[in-house]
Amino acid sequence: MSPAQPSAELLEAAQRPFPDAKAMPPSVYTSTAFLAREIETIFSKEWMCVGRSSSLAQPGDYLTYELAGQPVMVLRDQAGALRAFSNVCLHRMSTLIEGTGNKRAIVCPYHAWTYGLDGRLRGAPFMTATTGFCKDDYVLPSIRCEEWLGWIYITLDRERPSVSTTLAPVADMVSDYGMENYVECFRETHVWDTNWKVLAENFMESYHLPVCHADTVGGHSKLSEMECPPGLAAFNYHWITKEASLPIGNAHPSNTRLEGRWRKTTALLALYPSHLITLTPGYFWYLSLHPKGTGQVAMIFGGGLSPEFMADPRADEYVATLKTLLDDVNVEDRGCTEKVFRGLNAATARAGHLSYLERPIYDFMHYLADRTTGFDRSFALAAE
Ligand code: FES
Ligand SMILES: [Fe+2]
Structure with missing residues (x-):
């Protein structure tokens, strides 16, 4: 049909x-x-609700979500801000983390490329001989994330009006x-x-x-x-x-x-x-x-x-x-x-x-x- x-x-x-x-x-x-x-x-x-802000209270608290087929992570960064990123590794594209919990860093389960809570690549083992590689070039794509009345919302749409306006x-x-x-x-x-x-x-x-x-x-x-x-x-x-x-x-x-x-x-x-x-x-x-x-x-x-x-x-x-x-x-x-x-x-x-x-x-x-x-x-x- x-x-x-x-x-x-x-x-x-x-x-x-x-x-x-x-x-x-x-x-x-x-x-x-x-x-x-x-x-x-x-x-x-659309803006999709992924839970309550209070459930990600501490830096490093995270949750994961599959939004329209896209693996997403939402976390509280070191500065206390809510952030959402693509949950896909920038090396050979494994998904990174699952479920909910708390992490000080995001470590890929495949070859241990390691990202900070700001999405930046912090370390990648055995890459020194790859002269074309510069870890500063690697930052997890961010996804729009807003808090409204204690709720966390994310969207894949870069243009959508803010949640607080819509609601x-x-x-x-x-x-x-x-x-x-x-x-x-x-x-x-x-x-x-x-x-x-x-x-x-x-x-x-x-x-x-x-x-x-x-x-x-x-x-x-x-x-x-x-x-x-x-x-x-x-x-x-x-x-x-x-x-x-x-x-x-x-x-x-x-x-x-x-x-x-x-x-x-x-x-x-x-x-x-x-x-x-x-x-x-x-x-x-x-x-x-x-x-x-x-x-x-x-x-x-x-x-x-x-x-x-x-x-x-x-x-x-x-x-x-x-x-x-x-x-x-x-x-x-x-x-x-x-x-x-x-x-x-x-x-x-x-x-x-x-x-x-x-x-x-x-x-x-x-x-x-x-x-x-x-x-x-x-x-x-x-x-x-
Ligand atoms: S796919 Fe993530 S470190 Fe290789
Ligand atoms: Fe009912």
Whole structure:
């Protein structure tokens, strides 16, 4: 299948008015040609979240990431700045480091060419007879890296406007939460057997909570009180007000930033393409998704507490309870999203109508159509 068929089907779906909107067509989830288009027009261009700045606190702390097929390392340098570099050796092009950890220098596992935390080649064994070689000529290519409200973002696009410009409306919307001060207490990576968009969409709607999550958090949120406003250019969002299923779900008594109903309101933020944040008055958790083929998604999953709960003597207990709950919730979401991907591959798969509670999915479809097919979103938004 060429990308033309899924693109045409997506464009047709995106042009429907919201009261008659349907889910995206199966082909956009299953076509490898369309995935190649997503890599080219989305993942090679957008800012991608790779975690929390606080998780790279010390000089030499690093993480690695595969961005649109490019191996990347992100680290804290000796001067305390966050830096991102190509994770490919300048000798015979081995990848350099893996996973996360702390290093004083980057030593290639093949022939031990050694780089400083500034990306400069510091040493290369047995190269003195190579008269044409000068180690000062070798510096790892740098990649754009920015910090925004405590998050680390990287992009391969040299021209993209900064994260803080793109996401300024989000910063305004959630400023009273003080998200920049929330502390990450756990961070994991996983691969699930579904398309990245199925998992992103699952996060964007809380319509599934009472059913998919009946055994965990499903009973705590009232769908009738849910607000799903239209999204903006770079993100969509919705709010849920809930009686806390955990003691940390509502604002801590010492939290003086949030008032009234905001003390028990959760923000669900979907920052395009795939940074998904649940921000509650007492804790947060997030996913950052990257496709791994059409049928698998690689994710970073992390979370932690607001500063008030971090300062509470029971912080460790709160984190342990939160992690156990989220692990159970993830098992439920994994089951639902992997079932959707199996269904999408069926010959009988047809997209059905969306509920008004799935408004963010409609906005996500417009974003995707804008990036991959040239759909004019400004026209669609203005027409409402
Ligand atoms: S490939 Fe890295 S030192 Fe040879
Ligand atoms: Fe869910």
